[in-house]
Each structure stands twice: as structure tokens, then as C-alpha cells.
Amino acid sequence: xxxxxxxxxxxxxxxxxxxxxxxxxxxxxxxxxxxxxxxxxxxxxxxxxxxxxxxxxxxxxxxxxxxxxxxxxxxxxxxxxxxxxxxxxxxxxxxxxxxxxxxxxxxxxxxxxxxxxxxxxxxxxxxxxxxxxxxxxxxxxxxxxxxxxxxxxxxxxxxxxxxxxxxxxxxxxxxxxxxxxxxxxxxxxxxxxxxxxxxxxxxxxxxxxxxxxxxxxxxxxxxxxxxxxxxxxxxxxxxxxxxxxxxxxxxxxxxxxxxxxxxxxxxxxxxxxxxxxxxxxxxxxxxxxxxxxxxxxxxxxxxx
Amino acid sequence: xxxxxxxxxxxxxxxxxxxxxxxxxxxxxxxxxxxxxxxxxxxxxxxxxxxxxxxxxxxxxxxxxxxxxxxxxxxxxxxxxxxxxxxxxxxxxxxxxxxxxxxxxxxxxxxxxxxxxxxxxxxxxxxxxxxxxxxxxxxxxxxxxxxxxxxxxxxxxxxxxxxxxxxxxxxxxxxxxxxxxxxxxxxxxxxxxxxxxxxxxxxxxxxxxxxxxxxxxxxxxxxxxxxxxxxxxxxxxxxxxxxxxxxxxxxxxxxxxxxxxxx
Numbered sequence: 001x002x003x004x005x006x007x008x009x010x011x012x013x014x015x016x017x018x019x020x021x022x023x024x025x026x027x028x029x030x031x032x033x034x035x036x037x038x039x040x041x042x043x044x045x046x047x048x049x050x051x052x053x054x055x056x057x058x059x060x061x062x063x064x065x066x067x068x069x070x071x072x073x074x075x076x077x078x079x080x081x082x083x084x085x086x087x088x089x090x091x092x093x094x095x096x097x098x099x100x101x102x103x104x105x106x107x108x109x110x111x112x113x114x115x116x117x118x119x120x121x122x123x124x125x126x127x128x129x130x131x132x133x134x135x136x137x138x139x140x141x142x143x144x145x146x147x148x149x150x151x152x153x154x155x156x157x158x159x160x161x162x163x164x165x166x167x168x169x170x171x172x173x174x175x176x177x178x179x180x181x182x183x184x185x186x187x188x189x190x191x192x193x194x195x196x197x198x199x200x201x202x203x204x205x206x207x208x209x210x211x212x213x214x215x216x217x218x219x220x221x222x223x224x225x226x227x228x229x230x231x232x233x234x235x236x237x238x239x240x241x242x243x244x245x246x247x248x249x250x251x252x253x254x255x256x257x258x259x260x261x262x263x264x265x266x267x268x269x270x271x272x273x274x275x276x277x278x279x280x281x282x283x284x285x286x287x288x289x290x291x292x293x294x295x296x297x298x299x300x301x302x303x304x
Numbered sequence: 305x306x307x308x309x310x311x312x313x314x315x316x317x318x319x320x321x322x323x324x325x326x327x328x329x330x331x332x333x334x335x336x337x338x339x340x341x342x343x344x345x346x347x348x349x350x351x352x353x354x355x356x357x358x359x360x361x362x363x364x365x366x367x368x369x370x371x372x373x374x375x376x377x378x379x380x381x382x383x384x385x386x387x388x389x390x391x392x393x394x395x396x397x398x399x400x401x402x403x404x405x406x407x408x409x410x411x412x413x414x415x416x417x418x419x420x421x422x423x424x425x426x427x428x429x430x431x432x433x434x435x436x437x438x439x440x441x442x443x444x445x446x447x448x449x450x451x452x453x454x455x456x457x458x459x460x461x462x463x464x465x466x467x468x469x470x471x472x473x474x475x476x477x478x479x480x481x482x483x484x485x486x487x488x489x490x491x492x493x494x495x496x497x498x499x500x501x502x503x504x505x506x507x508x509x510x511x512x513x514x515x516x517x518x519x520x521x522x523x524x525x526x527x528x529x530x531x532x533x534x535x536x537x538x539x540x541x542x543x544x545x546x547x548x549x550x551x552x553x554x555x556x557x558x559x560x561x562x563x564x565x566x567x
Contacts, residue, residue, distance in 0.1 A: 008502050013556040016395075016452065017460025019501035038397070038457075043503065047397055047457040049555045066455035067332045068351070096351040096404045200402055 010054045014062060018046040021060070034061025035070060065231020065285075069094040069261035071203035075194045076217075078225065078259030079205060081185045089185055091192065094227075094261045097202050101192060105206040107214035189220045189265060191257045220257055223267030224274045230262045232285045243289040247296035248277055276303060310482055311340075318465075318478045318543060323445075323554040325453040333454020336413075337446035340480060343413035344442050346450035351404035363398040365405050368447070373412040384440055391444055391464075391494055391521045397457040406456055410443050415481065438484055440523065441466045441492050445551070452555055461497035462520055463547040466490060467536040469528055475539050489526025491533065493540040495519055497548035517541060 007020045014020060021031070021044035033039070036048035037060055046052070050064030069077065071093065079091035079099060089101040104110060196204035209215040236242050236258045241249075245256070254268035254277050266277045280299055284292045309315070319340030328334035331347035338344075351364060359365040368388040370381045377385075392408065441464035448462045468479035468487040479487060496518055524533070 009500070014500070015461060015497070015552050015555050016458035017497055017499040019499060019503055022503055036457075038400075045459075045499075047400070047459070048455050049452045064455055068455060070455075096401050097353040199400060 007052065007054065007060070009052045012052060013050065014046045014052045015049045016047050019043045020046060020052055029058065031058045031060060034059060035072065036062025036064060063231075063234070065229040065234075067094075067227075067229055067262065068096070069230055071095045071099065071194050071197040072260075073194055073197050075260040077192060077194060077205075077261040078220070078257060078263035078265055079190050079192050079261075081188045081190065084185050091190065091205055093192075093194075093203070093205070093259075094263070095203060099194070099203040099205050101190070101205040101207065105195075105208060106218070107208050107212060189225055191217050191220055191259070191265075193217060216257075220265050220267075223255065223265050224278060225263055225265040226278055226282065228262050228264060228282060229285065230260065232281070233258050233260050233262050233264065235285070236264070236281065242284075242292075244280055244284040244287075244292040244296060247293045248280055251296075251300050252277065272303070309476065311480065315474060315476050316539065316543065318546070319480070321547070321550050323449055323551065325449060325554070331409075331450075331454075333450050333452070333456070335446050335449035335453055337442055337449060338414075339442045339445075339478065341414055342439060342442050344439065344446040345411040345413050346443070346446035347409045347411075348406060348447075348450045348454035348456065349409070350406035350454070351401045351456070352407070353404060355403055356405055359405070361403045364396065364401045364403075366393050366396060366398075367405055367407045368392065369407060369409045370443075371409060371411040373415055384443065387440065387521065387523060388443060388447060391462060392447055392451065394520055395448070395458050395460060395462050395496075396451070397459055400457040406451075406454075408447050408450065410447060412439060415439060438466050438479060438481060438490075438492075440464070441478075441494075444494055444521075445547070449551065449554070460499060461548065461551055462494050463497055463544045463551060464492060464494040464521075465540045465543050465547065466492050467540050469526070469532050469536065473532060475532070475536055477539060477543050487526065489524065489528040489532075491525075491528065491536045491540070492521070492523040493519060493537065493544070494521035495541060495544040495548075497551060498545050500552075 009018065009020050020037070022042065023039070023044065024042045031044075033044065034053075036046060036050060037044055038047050044060070046062055048062050048064050050062040053061050053063050071077075077093045079093040079101070081089050081101075082092050082098060083090040087103055089103065090098045091101050093099045102109075190205075190207065192205040192207055193209065194203055195206045207214065207217040209217065236245060236256075237260070248254070252268065252273050254266055254273055256267075256277070257265040259265075264278070264281060266274050266281075268274050268277065276299060280296055283295060287295060311319075313319070319342075322338045323335060325335045326333070327336045327345070328347050331349060333348035335346050336343065337346065355361050355363075355365040356367055366389055368385045370377055370385045370388075372381055388408070388410070396406075444462055444464035451458060452461065466478055468476045468484060468490040470476060470486070471488050476483060476487075479490065484490065519537075528536075
């Protein structure tokens with residue numbers, strides 16, 4: 001019975017075209033197919049090269065390492081904002097198409113309360129908020145709108161906008177000036193979750209967990225991001241903790257964000273730590289657990 | 305049937321094959337395929353958003369760019385591009401990533417360099433058959449390996465082989481450029497790879513024939529009788545089994561061997 005319901009190819013390398021499951025002999029089973037497998041009539045055949053994996057009770061997938069990423073619901077990925085539209089950020093997640101990140105897909109995001117990124121950044125949208133009575137606020141709102149349009153059309157630098165805003169402030173001597181930047185998000189690195197992934201449309205991302213909380217999602221400040229393969233990301237995220245991370249974590253303190261799309265972000269107090277950690281991770285892909293530990297030890301010796 | 309081949313091979317013997325994957329850093333998938341002294345480098349970029357001009361947005365489109373060793377591409381190369389495109393289209397699952405384009409770039413690194421300059425010159429003088437054509441099977445093999453490396457969804461792999469027909473009517477497999485000049489005709493045959501299956505062999509058969517005995521592409525040059533074509537087919541088919549074993553082995557070697565299971 002076990003032999004019937006489980007494929008003989010589990011944990012073996014399969015190549016496209018291989019037939020791994022016969023559905024006609026397992027009529028009462030429900031099986032779930034992951035990436036790299038497809039149903040072809042009465043059989044399940046392989047469409048990518050890799051190792052066939054099986055997870056109880058009924059999941060099958062082909063594990064492979066690629067430079068491109070195929071979006072999949074509930075994956076956590078690292079994306080780079082490439083454009084900003086009224087309702088969406090367009091985010092590159094190394095997939096076939098750009099992904100949409102709705103502007104409101106942040107914790108507490110609603111039409112009223114558009115989320116802000118409070119970051120010390122440079123360009124284009126400056127917003128003036130005055131701690132004065134509501135009648136003034138309205139006027140300021142208009143003012144800001146005007147300034148924004150001016151900036152857009154004239155392409156004035158952010159410093160000029162600030163000067164402009166300060167000059168306007170002269171007319172409200174008793175107001176408290178409170179400037180919040182709306183920096184351009186283009187180029188920003190985000191840790192996001194894939195919420196929709198269909199072949200026919202752009203994938204959709206979210207910066208909240210399923211409960212609508214920010215969790216650890218959102219923009220990643222500072223640090224260093226490098227691109228590797230999807231296989232390496234999966235290795236780093238595997239449980240129990242991957243040997244290279246375990247070995248590094250014992251000696252050093254650093255922050256790391258790993259996207260299933262093959263992007264890894266590392267941050268630490270000292271730049272030297274960032275470099276060491278990222279180099280160790282990049283070289284670890286082809287190494288076994290023991291080799292990884294040895295490699296980390298050697299690196300640490302060289303540093304000390 | 306003793307045929308003396310210049311390099312001492314038997315009529316059915318292929319030139320030594322090598323295949324390495326992931327040789328290019330920036331390409332999403334790449335492979336270097338060498339068959340004797342013929343060396344090709346294939347790079348796959350994509351899938352990228354959007355189809356080609358006039359492409360069907362409900363399917364993925366495949367684009368092949370041929371880069372000759374030197375000079376510009378001419379009519380011949382355009383023809384290879386077209387044959388490759390059609391062949392690869394038929395092995396790719398085009399509906400998995402609709403409205404995307406995958407580009408395959410083939411760079412000829414060496415075109416059977418065993419031929420010396422003098423011989424080359426003589427051959428050029430003879431030039432009664434299209435040259436360079438035996439690149440095509442290698443190109444198909446290289447592209448097929450590169451597509452796998454890039455993780456493009458495929459129905460199966462393609463293995464390509466060239467068969468040459470001598471004046472005497474005997475068939476030589478995988479002729480070199482030099483041998484090719486002396487051939488009466490030749491055929492390039494592309495077969496699906498032999499698949500591993502849990503099913504008994506009988507159930508894999510389509511209308512009484514094994515799937516791997518089907519054919520994807522056949523290109524012939526020169527005059528060839530039906531009998532000798534069928535002879536070529538038979539010989540090509542048996543050699544393709546060896547090649548698909550080789551391809552499978554070379555694909556296995558690159559997969560990281562101790563990736564722990566994801567939790």
C-alpha cells in the first residue's frame with residue numbers, strides 16, 4: 001500500500017518528462033502538487049529538473065535551485081520597489097512579472113490613513129503639517145498640494161521645497177512646524193509576503209501578516225542585500241537552523257532577512273561583520289553541513 | 305561493415321560529449337555543450353514580462369538568437385534560429401507562464417576545430433554542401449540543457465543527433481565537419497529523452513510505440529532514399545538513448561546533494 005501511494009522516485013533526481021505518480025492506481029487519494037510537477041492525463045509528470053520531495057501526508061514537489069523565482073502564495077520575499085503608482089507600488093521580486101504592492105497593504109492602512117515611511121530620505125514629496133486649528137489645516141493641505149504639483153512639474157530639488165515651505169511658515173508664526181517626508185519609494189528594499197499568485201496576472205504582495213499586523217514585514221533600512229539562488233534561500237530557511245547560520249550566530253550578532261526569491265539582506269553593527277556574514281553565506285551553497293561549519297571557523301580565525 | 309573514419313571511430317560512435325551547466329553568472333540559466341571539437345554556449349534569460357511582437361499573450365513566447373563564432377548572421381543562421389525556436393517551443397510548456405518571453409542565446413565557441421586551415425581552405429573550394437550544419441544538433445542539446453538550468457517548465461528534454469549518409473549507403477553517426485563534406489546526404493534528428501517512469505513500459509506507449517521513439521524535429525539535406533532515411537532514424541534513435549542518459553547524468557551532478565528538507 002505504501003509503495004502504491006508513494007512514488008519510487010522520492011529524494012531522487014528527476015528530469016523533465018519523468019513520470020512519478022500514477023493516478024489511476026490511487027483513486028481515493030488527494031495529493032497536493034508543488035512546483036515542478038504537473039498532471040498529464042492519468043499521471044503526474046515532472047517539468048523541472050531537481051529532487052523529488054514528499055512531505056506527509058500528501059505533498060509532492062520538485063526541489064531545485066534557480067536564479068529566477070516563481071511567485072507562490074504565502075512565500076516571504078525581498079522585493080525592490082521599481083515604480084510608484086497611485087494605488088500600488090510596483091515591486092521587482094525576480095519573478096516573470098513585476099508584483100503589485102497595494103499602498104494600503106500595510107498595518108493600519110486605510111483610505112484615510114495612508115501609511116508613511118518615516119525614513120531619512122531625499123526626494124520629491126515633502127509634506128507640511130501644522131499644529132494649528134482645523135481651518136488652517138485645510139488651507140495648508142491645499143498649499144501642500146500646490147507645492148507637490150510644482151515639484152512634480154518643475155523638478156525642483158527637495159531642499160528648495162523645504163525652503164519654500166519654511167517661507168510659507170512665516171505667515172503662521174504661532175504654529176508648530178512638523179515636517180514628514182514622503183520620500184520616493186523607488187529603489188527601496190522591502191520584506192514582503194506574497195498574497196496572490198496567478199499565472200495570468202501580476203502577483204500581489206502585502207506588508208502585513210495574515211492578521212493584518214506589520215509583523216517583521218516592511219522596508220529594510222541600511223544593511224546589505226545580495227542575490228543568490230532560490231535553493232540557497234531555502235537552505236538558509238530550513239529547520240533545524242542551517243549550519244552556516246548557526247555557526248555564524250554563535251560568534252557574531254547580525255540581522256538577516258531571507259527572501260524565498262533568492263535575495264538575502266544582512267545588517268550588523270560593524271560593516272566588517274556584514275561582509276563576513278554575506279561572504280560566508282554566498283560560499284555555503286555548494287557545501288555540506290560539516291564543510292559549512294569548517295568554512296565559518298576558518299573565516300572567524302582569519303578575522304580575529 | 306567496416307568504415308574508416310578519420311578520427312578512428314566506429315560508425316555508431318559519437319564524439320566525446322561534455323556538458324556543464326550554470327557557467328554564466330548573469331544569465332538565468334546557461335550551459336556549455338561540447339561534442340568533440342564543436343563547442344556551444346547557450347544562455348537563457350527569462351521568463352521576462354510581455355510576449356514578442358505579434359505573440360499570443362495567452363502563451364509564453366520563445367526567442368532564439370544565434371551568435372556565430374565570427375561575422376554576422378546570414379540566411380543559414382536565420383534558418384537555425386527558426387528550427388531551434390520551433391523545436392524548443394514544442395518541448396516547453398508554454399501555458400505555465402503566459403504573456404512572457406524567454407530568450408535563448410546560442411554562441412558558437414568552436415565549430416569543429418579539428419579541421420586545419422589547409423583542409424578548411426580545400427573544403428571551402430569544394431563547398432558543395434552547406435557548412436556548419438552539424439552545429440545544429442549540438443545547439444539543440446545545449447539549449448535544452450540551458451532551459452533545464454533556468455528552470456523553464458518543460459514537457460520533456462530534447463536530444464539531437466546528426467546522421468550522415470555516405471555514397472556507399474552506409475550511415476555514420478555524428479559526423480565531423482570534415483566527414484560531412486564527403487557525405488551524400490545527412491539528417492538531423494531530434495528525439496524526446498527517454499523518461500524514467502514508475503509505470504510499466506506498456507502503459508507509456510502511444511499507439512504501440514514508446515514515447516521516446518517519437519520525433520520532434522527532422523531536418524535533411526541532400527538526396528536520400530526512404531530506406532536510408534528509415535535506417536538513419538533507427539540508428540539515430542538508438543544513439544539518442546545514450547545521449548539522453550548522458551544528459552540525465554549531467555543534470556544530476558549539478559543538483560546540490562544535501563539540501564535539507566524544508567520544514
